[in-house]
Amino acid sequence: MARRKRKEKHEEHVDESWLIPYADLLTLLLALFIVLFAMSSIDANKFQMMARAFNSTFVGGTGVLEYPSPTPDGEMEQLDMTKTEQKQESEQEIEKLKEAEKKIREYIDKKGLNDKLKTSLTDEGLLITINNDILFESGSIFVRNRDEDLAKEISQLLVMEPPRSIIVSGHTDNIPIKNAQFESNWELSVMRAVEFMKLLLTNPSLSPELFSAKGYGEFRPISDNGTKLGRQKNRRVEILILPLVQKQQPV
Template sequence: MKKKHQHNNHEEHVDESWLIPYADLLTLLLALFIVLFSMSSIDAVKFKQLASTLNSSFEGGTGVLEYPSTLPPEQSPSLSKEEDNKEESSNSEKKSLQELQQKVNEYIKSRDLTGQLKTSLTDEGLLITILDNVLFDSGVAEVRPANRQLAKEISQLLVMETPKNVIISGHTDNIPIRNQYFESNWDLSVMRAVNFMKALLENQKLDPALFSAKGYGEYKPIASNSTEQGRLKNRRVEILIVPNEEITEQ
């Protein structure tokens, strides 16, 4: 009797070695999503603890979960000191302008010029407004000889212990002007600003390098030009006194 040869059917086993790195990859991805979720939390201390724990588990301490700090870096003492100095300087300049305003207001009151001169503190600095009829004849850019003393007295008020930038600006109403001297209100406003500035700078104690002049013509009104009262307010010369930044920062 022939012996039947028994054939052993061996099953083919699929190589599953790739599952190990795949599982590791999934674990790392899970850890990454946990970290990203943690970063949305306000509690930075808990996030740091979580990151440290996960780092220790997967990388032995460092590597995968190294993270940038979500907290702003502490200000260095020098930067903090610099900011304090700037704030102190700004407060000092503001106080200086307030003192100057008080001095000018006292001068206006003593000369009975309340209706013709006024002061105001703006974001830019101290603004002194002078109605044009105090200084000029109609349609003329030269300061009246009778009012040059007023310009001289104002120039003395501008002599300060800490120098400031001074911007002189001329303004008109919207009534057109055209004569042998000026083609427009713009021309008139510029020359009035320049001539008044020159009158101020006759004071040798003032530094011309800190002065500048502008002309706006009718384009920066402060009142309606539809009435004579409004046009009178618009015809003016302004003195804007601002801190000299270059000197302040030294």
């Protein structure tokens, strides 16, 4: 009788063996969602690290992440090499622009033009700033005859090997202009940039297809238009020498 009671008690025990595969399933689903999240960030390096980590964890059977990576190892190595090469090329280009800047500064010192010409290395490239007062008469777009030689000498400084793209931009102060030729400072700045660029391109060593001109009028001041000195600084022509290797935008 006692033996029968024990048997009935055993039959009433709930079978919980199903919990093991259920827990495994939940774990796999969690891993899947983590992987999907990692893929959505489009970071191949992180994806590979997670894949290896999960495959080493879920041993005993086919790994949950045992399928081709979106970026195979060989391609990832090639990508890393490409990035390294691009960085090296960018650093080399910066050094070349520094050499060009040094040559231009030597010319400025030799000619005693430190108060008229400035150079600076910016995120965009090598920038040469020329005060309008040494190039143009007030309200005129044509370089003065006595300053044409200066423009031509500057053109020699722009000859580089290999050639770089160059942007010439015109700028004015905020004093309004309106005459029979121009209705705004914007138009005046555009035409000054074009005329100065045309003078630079009389140098046969420069390639016209690498040049472009822009006009910003009074809308990009570098000094306070409330003072005479500030307005004088804002009246300028800028020459931007672009690097051969452009900066990569973050993904």
